Amino acid sequence: MRSNENNAKKILFVSSELAPFSKVGGLGDVVSSLPAALCKAGAEACVLTPAYGSVEGKGGVLDKVRDLKQCEINKLPVPVVVALSGVPVYCDIYEAEIDGVTTWFIENSDFFTGNIYPSYVSFGSIRPFILLSLAALELYRAVDWIPDVFHCHDWPTATLPIALLWHNYYSWFYKDSKSMFTIHNLAHQGVFRPEGFFEQTGIDRSCFCYNGIEFYDNINLLKGAIVSSKNITTVSPTYAVEIQTPEGGVGLEGVLRVHSAKLRGILNGIDTDYWNPGTDKYIVAPYSIEDLSGKKANRSELIRKCSWEEDSRPLIVCVGRLVEQKGFDLVLSAIPHLADNKARYIFLGTGNLNLEKGLLCAQQLHSDNIKFFKGFNEELAHLIYSGGDIFLMPSLFEPCGLSQMISMHYGTVPVTRAVGGLSDTVFDVELNKDGNGFLFFDYTQDSMLSAISRAIRLFSDEAEWTELMKRGMQTDFSWNRSALSYLDIYNKT
Ligand code: ADP
Helix, strand or coil: CCCCCCCCCEEEEECCCECCCECCCHHHHHHHHHHHHHHHCCCEEEEEEECCCCECCECHHHHHHHHHHCCCEEECCCCEEEEECCEEEEEEEEEEEECCEEEEEEECCCCCCCCCCCCCCCCCCCHHHHHHHHHHHHCHHHHCCCCCEEEEECHHHCHHHHHHHHEHHHHHHCCCCEEEEEECCCCCCCEECCCCHHHHHCECHHHCCCCCCEECCEEEHHHHHHHHCCEEEECCHHHHHHCCCCCCCCCCHHHHHHCHHHEEECCCCCCCCCCCCCCCCCCCCCCCCCCCHHHHHHHHHHHHHCCCCCCCCCEEEEECCECHHHCHHHHHHCHHHHCCCCCEEEEEECECHHHHHHHHHHHHHCCCCEEEEECCCHHHHHHHHHHCCEEEECCCCCCCCCHHHHHHHCCCEEEEECCHHHHHHCCECCCCCCCCEEEECCCCHHHHHHHHHHHHHHHCCHHHHHHHHHHHHHCCCCCHHHHHHHHHHHHHC
16 A cells, blocks of 8 residues: 555565466466565555556456456556657556555556567567566656665566666666565576667666676676666575576576675465465355365366266366476376376466477377366366365476465365475475475476375375375465565665
């Protein structure tokens, strides 16, 4: 909530995604839940994000906000104007109070169309994100509020900290404001040819150097944000270590090591009001740790949706972007073993066409054991988290991962690879007496299959399994602790 009346730190979240209106993955979830947690902890956190696909306040994201939150949206009388190549670009700003957080949606139908991310990165294709970043610096004219900290997320908003340090005017105007940058996924860096960037943005070309935003003759926005931001966080302690190694650094490990004094890994949380099996409006029967009976009803509904007959084999489920990162090539290579009748598998996802084809093919060959729902489907995701028995997440790398936390919160036991944030949240039952899932270490079919087999074996022991489910459901995945860690950094900034 914005107040301008107290001494609370004023934080502006600037993000390309905001769940559930414009969500592609976990970034959208984080930006929809962390600001609310910060407000509860005493900060004044607001959000700026694009009104994708909206025209004059209608359609696209803005209509989703009205439908899903039933809240009022007000168009502010003063637009934001950004100079790109000296030409003014006008953007309307719409304000809504969402779950106690003042949220500003920026609309310009030439820039913020129906798509969130371009299919390829070039200076032309990422201009909407440059506009978003610079508009955040002009926003004060429309909202009469100047943040102490601009908290930016991933390469789409990296132009903002770069401008705060290397734009002659903004560096002077915002000399008392600071930038904080969170790396949600180092694999995406926003790399493109430099032609046009400096002329359009007014950012000083002197930063196109080894110690600035230059990377092998290209612009690398993520590198620029790492160098220019006052503080950097990433989304789990283990990932903060991994990205400083050649194996996990995606070429930026050296830069991250140089700037490691300002890097911290803070584990993401989930919005436990939204992801709550007791109140979830997308599932057929609510349940809780005290009374798990509703979970069985959701399981039956999920089985019905797959056009299968009820039986006692475990349902192994998987929700995620179909990309190499999530380990789907490992899954596809193991299909003949997975289809051995010991369990049934349900996948929900969209992304890489070859992976989609592979899963479709697996479904056709083994329709009694394997079901693939292609697409992004929030409602179905909730049913899958609640109706599944085991959640499979064999990621090649995983900055934090929210899906394993959501699944544990819904009593669906994770089988994951021990990497990144999965190592910080999933603890193997055979290695820890308080374990909450199953881990495997090597990125190989055999390791994954052996962890799945261990889970299937334990599933047949109902009493043990119920204890395991309950341990996951009891774990505190809320933002409470991590929000305080963020506050601590803002306050020291
Ligand atoms: P990432 O950010 O790498 O995509 P996370 O595990 O951090 O992975 O977050 C993924 C989020 O996106 C979760 O909320 C998950 O439920 C959701 N999600 C991913 N794919 C789908 C899909 N096909 N349909 C619905 N929700 C999805």
